[in-house]
Amino acid sequence: MPDILERHDEAGIATLTLADPDTLNSLSDAMLAALAAALDDIAASDARAVILRAKGRAFCAGHNLREMQAMRQAPDGGAASFADLFDRCTGVMTRIRDLPQPVIAEVHALATAAGCQLVATCDMAIAADDARFGVNGVNIGLFCSTPMVALSRNVPRKRAMEMLTTGGFLSAAEAVEAGLVNRAVPADRLAAETRELAETVAAKLAAAVRIGKGAFYAQLERPLDEAYALTRDAMVANLAEPDTDEGMAAFLEKRPPRWTQ
Known part of the structure; x- marks a missing residue:
C-alpha cells in the first residue's frame, strides 16, 4: 500500500x-x-x-x-x-x-x-x-x-x-x-x-514566531485583562531572546540582523 x-x-x-x-x-x-x-x-x-x-x-x-x-x-x-x-x-x-x-x-x-x-x-x-x-x-x-x-x-x-x-x-x-x-x-x-x-x-526569527503563535491562541479566549497580561509575558520572554536584541540593534544601526537561529 x-x-x-x-x-x-x-x-x-x-x-x-x-x-x-x-x-x-x-x-x-x-x-x-x-x-x-x-x-x-x-x-x-x-x-x-x-x-x-x-x-x-x-x-x-x-x-x-x-x-x-x-x-x-x-x-x-x-x-x-x-x-x-x-x-x-x-x-x-x-x-x-x-x-x-x-x-x-x-x-x-x-x-x-x-x-x-x-x-x-x-x-x-x-x-x-x-x-x-x-x-x-x-x-x-x-x-x-x-x-x-x-x-x-x-x-x-x-x-x-x-x-x-x-x-x-x-x-x-x-x-x-x-x-x-x-x-x-x-x-x-x-x-x-x-x-x-x-x-x-x-525567514523570521523562529523563537519570536514560536512565542507569538502560542500567545495568539492562548489570548483569544481570555478576558481582555487576562489577554493583555498573557501577551505582556510573551513579549517579555521574546525580548529575553538574544536574537531579538540583535534584531533591534540591527534595525537601529540600519543593517541586516545576524541571527543565530
Missing part, C-alpha cells in the same frame, strides 16, 4: 501531502495516525513553517464513512469507536494549533466536513480560485458538530450556522470574504503563492 502521507523538507519548510486520492484524502484511521506522527516529528524539528497540501480531486473529504459504518457492528452500535475517532481527530487538530511552527493549508480543491475543519484549524490558508468549502454532514443526517468548533472560530456566527444547517458550500471567493482562507489565487499559481508565504514566515 503506498504511503498516504508524504513529507518533504526544504529550506526550513516541511511540506505534508495528503496522498490517498482513492478516498478523497479522507481522515481515515491510517491518515489520522500518520498526521499525528508527522506533526509530532515536525514539532521537534528545526522546520520554521509547514505547508499542508493534497493530491487528487479533493483536498480532504472529511471522515472515512466506510470505516464509520463498519464501527456500527460493535455491540454498542459503535458509540465507543465513534467517540475514540473524534478524540483522535481532535488530537490532530490541537497538534496543529499547538505546533511551534505556523501551518499553511494549500487548498487546491474540495474541502468538506472534517476536511473543512482541517483548513479552518490551520494558521493560514491559500486556496485555488475554484476550490470549495463546506460542512455538509447535515445532508446525510450527521450535523458537523466537531468541525463546527474550528469553523465557528474562523467565520462569522450566522455564516457558520447557515453552512452547518443547509449543507451549502462556499466558493473560494466567499471563503476569503468569510475569513476561512487568506486569499484565493489562480490554480496555476497556488503552489507558488503558498510557498512564497511559507518562505516569508520561515
